[in-house]
Amino acid sequence: MRLAVVGAGAIGGTIGAYLVRAGHDVTFVDVVEEHVRAIRDHGLRIEGPIDTFEVRAPAFLPHEVPNVFETVLLCVKAHATEAATRGLLPFLADEGCVVSLQNGLNEAVIEGIVGRERTVGSFVNFGADYVEPGVIHFGGRGTLVLGELDGRATPRLDALVTLLCDFDPDARATDNVWGFLWAKLAVGAMIFATALTDEGIADCYAAPPYRRLFAAIAREVLGVAVAHGVRPEAFDGFAPADFLPGATREQTERSLDAMVAFNRRSAKTHSGVWRDLAVRKRKTEGEAQLGPIVEHAAAAGLAAPLVATILRLVSDVESGARERSLANLDALDALAAQEVP
Numbered sequence: 001m002r003l004a005v006v007g008a009g010a011i012g013g014t015i016g017a018y019l020v021r022a023g024h025d026v027t028f029v030d031v032v033e034e035h036v037r038a039i040r041d042h043g044l045r046i047e048g049p050i051d052t053f054e055v056r057a058p059a060f061l062p063h064e065v066p067n068v069f070e071t072v073l074l075c076v077k078a079h080a081t082e083a084a085t086r087g088l089l090p091f092l093a094d095e096g097c098v099v100s101l102q103n104g105l106n107e108a109v110i111e112g113i114v115g116r117e118r119t120v121g122s123f124v125n126f127g128a129d130y131v132e133p134g135v136i137h138f139g140g141r142g143t144l145v146l147g148e149l150d151g152r153a154t155p156r157l158d159a160l161v162t163l164l165c166d167f168d169p170d171a172r173a174t175d176n177v178w179g180f181l182w183a184k185l186a187v188g189a190m191i192f193a194t195a196l197t198d199e200g201i202a203d204c205y206a207a208p209p210y211r212r213l214f215a216a217i218a219r220e221v222l223g224v225a226v227a228h229g230v231r232p233e234a235f236d237g238f239a240p241a242d243f244l245p246g247a248t249r250e251q252t253e254r255s256l257d258a259m260v261a262f263n264r265r266s267a268k269t270h271s272g273v274w275r276d277l278a279v280r281k282r283k284t285e286g287e288a289q290l291g292p293i294v295e296h297a298a299a300a301g302l303a304a305p306l307v308a309t310i311l312r313l314v315s316d317v318e319s320g321a322r323e324r325s326l327a328n329l330d331a332l333d334a335l336a337a338q339e340v341p
Contacts, residue, residue: 001163003071004029006088008039008059010128010272011101012075013136015167017046020055022166027067028059029088031080036061038134047131048138049267062087070096071160078104078288085113092118099146099160103188104289105181107149120160122146123180125236126168127268129275140266143235144168147177179233182225186218187238187259188289192310193217195273195284196317196328202263205256210329213306215252216336218243220306221293227300237262277317277324286314309335 002025005016009030020026028044030036038044039059046053060066062084070093076084085098092098092114099120100106111119125142144167146160157173164171174180193214194204205214222240225232232240237258242251263269276284290311297304309332316322 004069005073007076009130014128014138017044017055018167020057026057034133042134045135046138050138065091068093072098073101074098075101078285081106081109085110105292121149121177127266139268144171145174145180147174151175179231182230183232183240186221189217189221189307190214191271195271196313197326198324200269202260206260213333213336217306224297286311
């Protein structure tokens with residue numbers, strides 16, 4: 001299978017490097033010129049506690065891509081989805097497909113451009129970071145699931161799962177990819193809240209003063225998903241049923257403990273959102289990931305005050321109007337306290 005990886009950063013660089021090492025014909029496509037140049041000149045290096053190796057593969061800026069591909073793995077940030085999808089159209093085969101290996105509900109954007117029949121969804125939860133041009137840090141493994149948007153089992157889906165098993169032997173198919181994506185949105189909203197501080201993800205989840213807050217964030221997002229007929233799926237310690245109405249405090253605590261344990265196993269202690277704010281000083285995926293939650297809530301006649309406030313606080317940090325600190329979690333917790341237990 002000849003394929004293009006669009007977005008050779010944390011997700012695309014890691015997966016693509018493993019596929020190259022396994023013998024697949026992979027071409028990297030990225031908009032960062034120095035990253036493309038580094039891959040061309042020196043190869044792509046994966047480092048960290050999981051693995052350390054280098055691979056050589058073709059790399060191009062989007063307008064330079066010389067070939068046509070039946071499979072495109074789209075691995076860009078959520079807010080770059082529309083531009084990246086339009087940019088790949090010249091090198092996507094007529095019968096080809098785009099696989100979204102991203103965070104958020106980007107499949108809806110992709111299918112609006114290439115069509116539902118040419119879009120495949122996926123859920124990714126491993127930990128990796130772009131370190132510098134040509135170098136990716138792979139910090140921890142996590143669940144990888146792929147699914148057709150309509151839940152069908154197809155030969156294409158089987159082939160893609162087989163392909164991605166060369167990155168993660170536990171990769172699997174699902175008939176409920178939207179359930180995984182919405183569950184990840186719930187955890188994603190929690191992660192955005194942690195990025196408003198300089199504490200690690202696990203440390204935030206474990207802190208007793210903020211457990212009510214993180215449970216409330218998850219419950220708010222999951223409530224929106226359920227209102228739209230989605231059945232959220234469990235993954236890597238996160239059990240949606242333990243946060244929905246009717247769950248006991250002990251169940252919620254148990255799931256939070258499992259999430260802490262999962263994150264403690266990773267060498268990636270802070271999120272990509274935190275890196276965008278604290279290290280790379282650039283705009284996050286906030287509007288593209290959290291914005292749709294607020295919109296879906298409104299469409300269902302619900303409110304999403306915690307998610308909306310997280311989005312506003314992240315925007316304030318992006319603009320320099322707010323510092324990262326635990327005071328941000330305190331403000332969110334005060335809002336969460338207004339909820340009916």
